Amino acid sequence: MRNAEFDREKVLRKAMTLFMEKGYNKTSMPDLKQATGLHPGSIYCAFENKHGLLLAAIAQYKADRNVEFSQFFSTDEPVLTQFKTYLDHIVSECVSCDAAKGCLFITALYESTQADKEVQAVISENIAQWQQAIADKFKQAMTKGELSADKDHEHLARFLVMGIYGLRTFAQSHPQPEILEKLAEQLFNSICH
Amino acid sequence: MRNAEFDREKVLRKAMTLFMEKGYNKTSMPDLKQATGLHPGSIYCAFENKHGLLLAAIAQYKADRNVEFSQFFSTDEPVLTQFKTYLDHIVSECVSCDAAKGCLFITALYESTQADKEVQAVISENIAQWQQAIADKFKQAMTKGELSADKDHEHLARFLVMGIYGLRTFAQSHPQPEILEKLAEQLFNSICH
């Protein structure tokens, strides 16, 4: 017996960064070898193939985003304030120059073909879970009286997810901070008022 | 001398459909040959290379969308009603099963790399023009008294573009008509109220 020598999380984060920066298809095995330090054989040994590495990277991305999400909502501020901070964070990601400006869910979903039902299903499921977490927070805001109780928290969550996707996509062509901030603000207001 | 035998617009629409369905990178020259009936040499003769074909397809896509846009705003209904109809049309595109459910601007933009500044610039410009056309319509709605005059028509246009991108992206993972219609409705209301 023998355990893998590499740090699985580090390798997955390197891979996920490449997938976000260059896209899955244009990230070659030589690219992955260079970025991760792993030889092709090791990648195949650990992840079956390039597609398996993508799935593992998506899972890691989901785990990382989950932790991040929880952190934004673990303060003792009002839930709506937490949402605003969360949105501001996303805007700052959009205008950053590193890989975080692209969301792996979106890029992988747009790149996936009809043939790759597996990636599509995994990402849809991950998005649905994120949306549910948002819906739960909205419900919490309603029970705390921060949000009028006649709203549909699941609809609000869908609208926010839609808006965040819109922000991210809009930022791809027009990454101006002030404009994105205004858009995020109106998005927030559309939900709260 | 001699003119090309093929119908340029037809070829470009075939190519644009493939690019939307499979993505630019995964659309191979054999694919293009089969879909357009053009041999590789003809494509190179007419469009320089595959990348040139993409640029030409994007230009054709823009022209087609321009015509479409004008048609939605050439009725004698109130501008806001025209917007609602336009939005409904986009929702119906999102839930359709053909290539129209993906927008070539978005798919090509997400697929383009940092290296391909040309595609990025062309698409950004095309989006900006579309956004400006929307802004003009909002201004028109304000002068006609359909929309309160204290709004910023350019901001409204950006918000609508963002929302449409959000809708399209959201639909990629959750293409349920009723849900998308509700989202489109709230998007519309966020702008008008």
Add this chain to the structure above:
DNA sequence: ATAATACTTGAATGGTCATTCAAATAAATG
């Protein structure tokens, strides 16, 4: 210590792709 097991290495393989090219063909011009 030794055997068994699993990871690592990196060159080799086979396939696919964008692009080129030279020959063939057709239209337009004078």
Add this chain to the structure above:
DNA sequence: CATTTATTTGAATGACCATTCAAGTATTAT
């Protein structure tokens, strides 16, 4: 009609890529 000029054809080219594999190596368990 003849010449010129452009397009069409489709096979050939060269590059790149995902994947495989066999030999080497380290770790664990007995």
